[in-house]
Amino acid sequence: MNCLQCNHLIRLLELRSAAYAKARAAPFYRVCTEIAARDLVDMERARTELDEHRLVCSFALALAETLLPRNYDHCAN
DSSP, X not given: OOOHHXXXXXXXXXXXXXXXXXXXXXXXXXXXXXXXHHHHHHHHHXXXXXXXXXXXXXXXXXXXXXXXXXXOOTTOO
């Protein structure tokens, strides 16, 4: 169960990952790695955006709240 923004960012990451894999597999990769490097940066940017969104996403926060008991203290030893 994801919010619309989560779904969009997941799809974007999938597209960027596929573009990077395609660039790495391309015959000209050995000659020019610049395209693959650009696609790698785009993929990592998409991953970062998704991770940052998940930190504040109400759906993700609600899920975490339901999975952890109310008196759970993650800092306790």
